Amino acid sequence: MPLKRPGGDEVKDIGLIAGVELGGTKVVAVLWNDGAIVDELRVPTRDPDATLDDLVEGLARWWDANPFAALGVASFGPVTLDPAATDYGCLRTTPKPGWTGAAVVPRLARRFTCPIGIDTDVNSAALAEYRWGRGRGADSLLYLTIGTGVGGGVLQGGRPLHGRLHPELGHILLRRQPGDVFEGNCRFHRDCAEGLLSGPALRARFGATPADVPADDPRWDIVIADLAQFLAVLVHSFAPNRILIGGGVGMGAPWIIERVPSVLMPLLGGYYPELDEQALTAMITSPGLGKTAGPLGAIAVGMATLEDLMEEDMARPVSGAAPLWISP
Numbered sequence: 146m147p148l149k150r151p152g153g154d155e156v157k158d159i160g161l162i163a164g165v166e167l168g169g170t171k172v173v174a175v176l177w178n179d180g181a182i183v184d185e186l187r188v189p190t191r192d193p194d195a196t197l198d199d200l201v202e203g204l205a206r207w208w209d210a211n212p213f214a215a216l217g218v219a220s221f222g223p224v225t226l227d228p229a230a231t232d233y234g235c236l237r238t239t240p241k242p243g244w245t246g247a248a249v250v251p252r253l254a255r256r257f258t259c260p261i262g263i264d265t266d267v268n269s270a271a272l273a274e275y276r277w278g279r280g281r282g283a284d285s286l287l288y289l290t291i292g293t294g295v296g297g298g299v300l301q302g303g304r305p306l307h308g309r310l311h312p313e314l315g316h317i318l319l320r321r322q323p324g325d326v327f328e329g330n331c332r333f334h335r336d337c338a339e340g341l342l343s344g345p346a347l348r349a350r351f352g353a354t355p356a357d358v359p360a361d362d363p364r365w366d367i368v369i370a371d372l373a374q375f376l377a378v379l380v381h382s383f384a385p386n387r388i389l390i391g392g393g394v395g396m397g398a399p400w401i402i403e404r405v406p407s408v409l410m411p412l413l414g415g416y417y418p419e420l421d422e423q424a425l426t427a428m429i430t431s432p433g434l435g436k437t438a439g440p441l442g443a444i445a446v447g448m449a450t451l452e453d454l455m456e457e458d459m460a461r462p463v464s465g466a467a468p469l470w471i472s473p
């Protein structure tokens with residue numbers, strides 16, 4: 146199968162790619178062949194041993210019939226992404242019972258000898274949107290999910306931003322709206338973005354299912370102002386070309402996204418004259434892939450892992466010597 150970069154350059158023929166979307170309630174694995182998902186399996190998420198055993202068994206049926214060229218994993222976090230770390234591909238401290246330290250990639254690598262890549266669910270979804278969805282052409286791309294939690298993936302030059310760990314955009318602290326007494330419900334920070342904007346936060350604020358609260362309820366003004374402030378922080382931080390907002394808020398209530406630009410623009414204070422309301426409306430949109438962004442994200446991680454291996458020789462740093470400093 147010819148593998149193409151978003152720019153269109155053919156990379157190399159590759160075979161099958163398997164992708165695993167590791168989620169809090171279920172694991173979805175998909176098999177990709179020549180531009181299409183050709184098989185799928187689902188495993189309920191329980192404790193790590195039972196879950197990963199069932200997953201490996203299912204993947205092994207594909208592998209034994211026809212080995213895949215790479216395996217990509219899109220995981221809930223936090224997860225160690227530094228390939229040089231001893232706990233690469235393992236979950237870090239997580240509120241999910243039993244999963245702290247779960248050795249996801251090591252368990253898969255014991256059975257499957259192909260390259261295995263892993264990234265966060267949101268970075269992976271960003272990669273999928275960049276390749277196939279509404280992120281195409283946006284070299285600086287943010288993918289936000291605002292649902293059970295608030296998370297964000299960041300691509301720069303089409304590559305996911307990692308850093309020491311990976312961005313945790315949902316835990317950015319926001320300046321509170323004047324007079325708002327809702328205390329927020331993040332278990333770590335109370336009134337961070339997640340503590341103010343997630344589905345459970347909105348339910349706690351409204352005392353009702355958010356979808357049942359009419360759009361003209363004035364309490365939505367506070368929520369939209371919080372969301373706009375969150376986006377202002379992200380616009381300043383990452384200079385995105387596009388911001389995709391998925392999850393319960395983004396996909397469930399498009400009117401929220403539509404109301405944001407007019408609130409965001411004054412927050413930016415004219416600092417970016419080119420970002421008028423029209424430009425912000427074009428920049429901030431819902432994702433294009435819907436729920437398929439999860440499994441396709443895992444496939445995109447597998448593809449990126451292969452591409453990185455192909456480029457490795459060219460990209461290797463020349464030497465470890467310090468540069469010579471010549472005074473003028």
Ligand SMILES: [Zn+2]
Nearest residue numbers: 316331334337
């Ligand atoms: Zn938080």
